Amino acid sequence: MxxxxxxxxxxxxxxxxxxxxxxxxxxxxxxxxxxxxxxxxxxxxxxxxxxxxxxxxxxxxxxxxxxxxxxxxxxxxxxxxxxxxxxxxxxxxxxxxxxxTWQTLGYWLFFSWLLALALIDIDTMTLPNPLTQSGLIAGLTFRAVVGFSTNGTFAGAVQAVMEGVVGAVLGLWLLDVIAIAGSYALGQTAMGSGDSKLAALMGAWLGWQNLLLGGFLACLVGAIAGGVGMALGLLNRRQPFPFGPFLALGGFIAAIWGNAIASLYLQLFLLTP
Incomplete structure (x- = not known):
């Protein structure tokens, strides 16, 4: 071209x-x-x-x-x-x-859901159910299309969807566990229920491996942002702030560069060729 x-x-x-x-x-x-x-x-x-x-x-x-x-x-x-x-x-x-490719079309949609939810969370401290639920369904549909186009069989589509279901369930449970542990440590509600639904949406699109990467990046960047905010006097220890934007950022990075990050990690720490 x-x-x-x-x-x-x-x-x-x-x-x-x-x-x-x-x-x-x-x-x-x-x-x-x-x-x-x-x-x-x-x-x-x-x-x-x-x-x-x-x-x-x-x-x-x-x-x-x-x-x-x-x-x-x-x-x-x-x-x-x-x-x-x-x-x-x-x-x-x-x-x-x-x-x-289908990946491009799918990730355009995925990013659109992430961006809308991130900014709504900043504005209202909520993650509306209609968006998290429709995004989860769209993610499983995307995985079915990609699975079928890759393998050319119905079984390939089913396998891809099941990977998305596992990722969605893991995202829901993982954020619920973090919310419960955070609430116990802080003595107050640490995370809204919408965050776990957003994590489930991410798992449906990304599968469980990249969900874990996206969740880790979200927690890392969120912790750094919270620490900097408290150091500058912009936040206090018990002041709530939206976690959805950090999940969205982690999900976007994992979708685009997740495989490259995983390969780099394996080369650096597991000494693979």
């Missing part, structure tokens, strides 16, 4: 991801409020102005409006174009890692 064709394809992938990021903004705002994702159409929450098609373009729409509603001039948070840019960038990273 020549340079111009590659540039066009990468640009299309980025803008497709940015468009999904724009839709995720709607999901993040409306799902916790139990509102329809489709009605009313995108509008200014201050004056109700319905966005015109060009105003709704990912990133470019916000820039053309100079970050303000065209009707009432209320500032539009920069979070919206940043979310679109991040989503576009990650979609491109996934495409570069897996190419035109």
């Amino acid at each position: 020549d340079f111009l064709a590659s540039l066009l394809m990468y640009s299309l992938v980025f803008f497709w991801g940015a468009a999904i990021g724009s839709f995720l903004s709607v999901v993040i705002h409306r799902v916790p409020a139990e509102q329809s994702l489709w009605l009313p159409p995108s509008h200014c929450p201050q004056c109700g102005h319905r966005l015109k098609p060009w105003e709704n373009l990912p990133i470019a729409g916000w820039l053309s409006l100079k970050g303000r509603c065209s009707n009432c001039k209320t500032p539009i948070p920069i979070r919206y174009p940043l979310l679109e840019a991040v989503c576009g960038t990650v979609f491109l990273l996934i495409f570069l890692a897996f190419g035109v």
Whole structure:
């Protein structure tokens, strides 16, 4: 593929991801409020102005409006174009890692669920059941498709689904055990039930091996962030903070680089050739 064709394809992938990021903004705002994702159409929450098609373009729409509603001039948070840019960038990273495959399509969906849940957790300290449950079902469906396409048999699909089921059950139990141990150590609730459901979702997509890696990374980064926050006086020991974003980060890293990390670990510590 020549340079111009590659540039066009990468640009299309980025803008497709940015468009999904724009839709995720709607999901993040409306799902916790139990509102329809489709009605009313995108509008200014201050004056109700319905966005015109060009105003709704990912990133470019916000820039053309100079970050303000065209009707009432209320500032539009920069979070919206940043979310679109991040989503576009990650979609491109996934495409570069897996190419035109079922893995790419599946991990685009997986990342979309992770990103929506992470930001909802930051906003509301909740992880809504409709998203965790639908994400788990989507993960098992993805594993069935990949298992069938890889082995060409129904048995291959069933085996892949069972690996996802094992990962989901392990994720649920693992986070429940961590929550119980943390609650005992702190003398208060250490983790919400939504975190274990998010871990189950991750297990359905990743299988048990990469779930363990993602969970380990989540705990490591979460502990570091909590320690830094307390050292800077931004958090106190008993102050709750959302764990969903750390799980989402761990799940994303495990999905994209999990096999490479596992191989590196084996080479460094088990001296495999």
